[in-house]
Each structure stands twice: as structure tokens, then as C-alpha cells.
Amino acid sequence: MMKVLVIDYRMGNLGSVRRSLEECGADVVCSEDPQDIKSVSKIILPGVGSFRDGIEHLNKMGWTEEILKAATQDKVPFLGICLGMQLLADKGSEGGETEGLGLIAGTVEKFVPDPPETRVPHVGWNELVISQSTPLLAGIPNRSDFYFVHSYHFVAQDSKDVAATTPYCGDFVSVVARQNIFGTQFHPEKSSKAGFRLLRNFLSL
Template identity: 40%
Template structure:
């Protein structure tokens, strides 16, 4: 099985790469590339994202044909794709970080700044927080409800269709921290930084 981690110059993704390789234990071929052909013929794709919504969308668009290849992979061919942090946020139609920016439009909704209750809560939301699993999700197999995951973000994804939400976390309001829609999976938390439970999420994705 070939799993591609898309490297599109969106910040440091070394911890994502290391975690996937650790879980794969040489049984799964992990490739880190922006080569369109390799992405197209992968069995699964991981879309990481660090930085702002706009900078990540711009970085995707800067690689000619990459967005079309990802659309073909996830939407037309319905192969499994996992978005992490801003990788998940880019599933939205639109994001409001820096300036209004068009997303991939895979899951209708928007990305807005977390309501920090007029400065009562610190932004970015950094650190460990409990997740509340709302529905059966294949990437949460053997993960207990209220497990702690690691977060670093100031913006949240608000999908129009609430049925895609697989887990939330409490920070000011109930923030979407994972989604599942058919073959598309996303986590707002960083599984690669979430110790054993995070590695289980990665393992579950690799085993799909």
C-alpha cells in the first residue's frame, strides 16, 4: 500500500512524517512528495497544514495541477484522504483568516476565528484538550471518548451539515475537532503530537 503525505511547502511537517513512518513500520510505503503522478496513484493521501488558511491555500495553488489532482483523488475517485489541522480547514468553502479565501469546497462550511469571549480565553488554543466523540468514526476505533489530543489553532471549521462532525472539543464553544464524510477524514488536533492515542488515529487511517 502506498500512502502519500503531500509536501506543498506548508511549514514543518517532519513530526507528521515521523509519526506515519513509526506506525507504518515498513509495512506501508510512506512517500512525501508533491509529485502529481505519485499522489494520483496512491492508495491514501495525507494533507497536513501549518500556518494560516490563506498561506496553505496559496501554497497548494502554487503547485500547478495539485488542487485538480487532489479533487480527482478525493472527490472523483473517492479514495481515503486525511486532512490535519489547516489540512482539515481547507475542506471548507471559505476561510476568513487574513482575508477571505476560497477553500477546496469538499465539505460545505466556513473557517472563522474562535470566539475567545472578548479576550477571556487565550488564542491560539494551544495544548491538550478532551475530545467528545459524537458518532462512530473509523479513525476513532479503539479510542476512548474524552481522550486528550493536542491542539494549536486560532480558527475553527464550521460545517453546514452537522452530520459530518465526528468529534468536538470544548474551548469557548463546542469546536469541531474531527470530521468524516465518506472517504474524507479530518482532524483539527494534531494526531502526530497526541502521544499513543494520536498514533492510534494514524494507525486506524492506515488500516482503512
């Protein structure tokens, strides 16, 4: 059975990610030990909280180097969820300008309400406008709704890395995909059937 690692870097709720993956039939390891990255075939970086805290925790716990090695040299399929997607960027602005993992070129910015009466944070179900086919979104109809809850969003430097956008404050990037590296701004583990489909797609990469 494929083993999937859920990185525990003390940034919020891993329970629901674990249970969703188990529902999809995966053998899940939630671990705080970066050495565990060597024994798995898939990696998930979940997380809620601020960008700066996220990176600080990854650095302090010794994850950063192992993540970069696994994702770039060993090409292990890697999925960042919510804050985990944002951390893939070069730079974040939440909690002061901070360097990210730099796995997908871009920055993370706070929503600017547009039109001005738009409410931030962006909370609730919103759709994906799929701009590029990727195995991660296989079988998921365009305009399917997923659950979002966030105030910051990924600004990709290269449109080739963008697999889907979502209409809010203009359009923002909701799925990034670059070779074996993926990120979703929404929470597949909280998105019911569409979310399960996405997780199963990831597990079968």
C-alpha cells in the same frame, strides 16, 4: 505495503507526520509533485500557517485539481490535519476571505474568546467529545486528549459531517468525516499513543 502520500505544499513541518506514519508501519512518500497522487492508496494533507497561503500554494503547485479528483472520483481515503482540515472547507477568513477545497461544507472562523478571559490561540491538550462513530476514531475512548495548536476553527454546515467536537470557546468541531474524507483539527502526529491509534485507523481504511 500500502503507500501513503504526505502532500508537501511548503506549509510547515512534514517531518513529524512522516515519522509517525513510519512508526505505524506505512510506506510514506512526501512529495511536491501532484502526479504522485496517482500511485498511492492514502493521502494526507498536513500543514500549519494561514488558510490563504495554504490554498495559494496548493493552487500554484497544481495540487488542487488532483486532490479533488482523488478524493471525490477515486474515493481515496484523505486526511487533513490542522490547516489541512481547515482547507477542506468552502471558505476561510484567515488572511482575507479565500475559497477552500470545498470537500466538506463549511467555513473557517477565528475563535471568539468565550468566556472573554479565554486565551487564544488554543494551545495544549484537550478532549474529543465523539458525536458520531467513524472508523477513524475506532478504539479511541470518548474524552481522550489530543494536542491542539490553532486560532481558527472549522464551522461545519451539516452536523452529519461532524465526528467529534472539543470544548473551547463553546464547542468547536475537532474531527470531520464524510465518506472517505477526514479532518482533524488536532495533531495526531504529536498526540502520543492516542494519535498513533488514529493514524493506524486511517492507514487501515
